[in-house]
Amino acid sequence: MHEMWKQYFVEGLLKGTVRYPSTRRLSPKIMRIFTEQVSQIFPLNKEQIHIADYALGSMTAEKISPLAITSPKVILYFHGGGFCLGSLKSHRAWICDLVRASKIPAIHLDYPLAPETTFPESAEAIYHAYITLVESGIEPKNIILAGDDSGANIALSLALRLVRQKTTALPCALILLSPFLDLTLTSGSVRYNQKHDAVMSPKFLQQAIHYYLDHTNYEVDNPRVSPLFDDLRGLPPLFIQVGSKSLLMDDAKRLKEMADTAEVEATYKLYTGMWHNFFMFNAWFEEGQTALHDIAHFVEQLKEDA
Template identity: 50%
Template sequence: MLKSMWKKLVVESLLKNGLRTPSQWNIPTSTLRFSLEKICKIFPKNTQDLHFEHDQLAGLPVEKISPNNSAEHVILFIHGGLFMLGSQHSHRALMCSLVQRTQLPVIHIDYPLAPEQPFPAAFDALYQAYHALLNQGIAADHIILAGDCAGANLALSLNLRLLRENAPQPCGLVLMSPLLDLTLSSESLRFNQQHDALLSLTLIENAIQHYIAPHTDRDDPRVSPLFDQLQGLPKTLVQVGSKALLLDDAQRFRAQAKKAGVEVEFKLYTGMWHNFFMFDAWFDESKQALADLAAFVHHLKSND
């Protein structure tokens, strides 16, 4: 227990000094992307009995990682990175862990990033990619839509757009450390500023300015899905750390979704920071979060 606590404190210190503090400087996006890709190489990848395929959905690159067994359900995963960072490379270790834990294929999709392609580029491209997946013969009720950080924003926004257009719905939704309110009105952005080891408020603000054009309101439900009508969403899992800057985005979503009649499973992991899931090789809380996700997914399958 003591060893685990010290390990956590050391990693938090390294992250705060090596990532969070530098992220508040005026660093070019290209440099941030390059640095993230390099840093994420430290995460061990368990590729045993996994199969990798590369394809496209509506012109977007996808990597499909499959277990040794066949399965009808798939996880369509949208990576995070504050709309301007992240890729199949940065999240590959997490995707491998997801497949190993759930024993389901994960379709990990790259999408247009800001500032080169601001809103609505990703919003529209992911909508087209989802329909392309349906056109390949995968039933909507066999798709679990998932994402972390900004990817959770895009996953929720996509699901809400499908609802508005009466399109086929995924059977479940997974929101990991979700960024859902671009007005930045969540209280945890203030009280967790010194506690989150990964994210800074400055970095989030800069990313939002890259993502949305001046003519797009920050409370537009297409970019801040927390302000949308949530009725009709499928069963949803929300996971967040108690030290996360975005803690209240997750908690406010839980309250509003339950009020709208959505079945929500909410998991809070004490002492953990933003996107701690990626550290599952080292921390029990991260392992538990992925085990909880796997249990959620298998419950969805059993109700099919």
């Protein structure tokens, strides 16, 4: 099938099977079951990969490793899903692809979701997971924080907390994919890309924010929950990746602009014609493969700079 027609067909399918259900007021429990089922479309390639159960404090995780490890670096990965969806299973195929391309292990954390666990309790659990990882003997200079969607928010918020506290060493870098960073939803692309993004809807984001901040005293513009309103000075290098049709494209673009102002090293990659979290579709689209290779190149540079 010609690439143009293949993309047209897949986008139409996703709009009907993923984006449309996200506009309905379905419970998180139902949406999680739905997400688990949809995630089965991603081919799980375990070639040259080892998957093992892992624990960080009270939280479970999966450590996904290449069979031949040549670097001490490790990725601590937070899956996306608007703070209320996503799991080890939903992102397992993507993490395997990421590990295979980057040639370093990834610890994929099964962190607590909203509305059962809201902010700031969820942030505290994630912070203690990072501290536990460091105390296990993995040096911060070898840790890369990474995440997609709300997971990117979690990764960036954690790094900013470490900058403020100055008591625990920072990770060596952050990889932020289709990041959801402004919970005020004032990024322009939330409005002008709502008909173009194949998987994300403003209604889902609004409901997800409600779950995440339910019964808390935190407003959506608080820098602790919307890191685009925080001071980025002191952060390690950032790798930012987003599709031009993503509802959250401007969150990524604004982050790059803020990083430049704060004199934080930031690599920004925009992929034309791609929707939210398009990189998870790398098995079918050249842009997804390019995105994966770009991440691997960034990681390789970190190895060389160590």
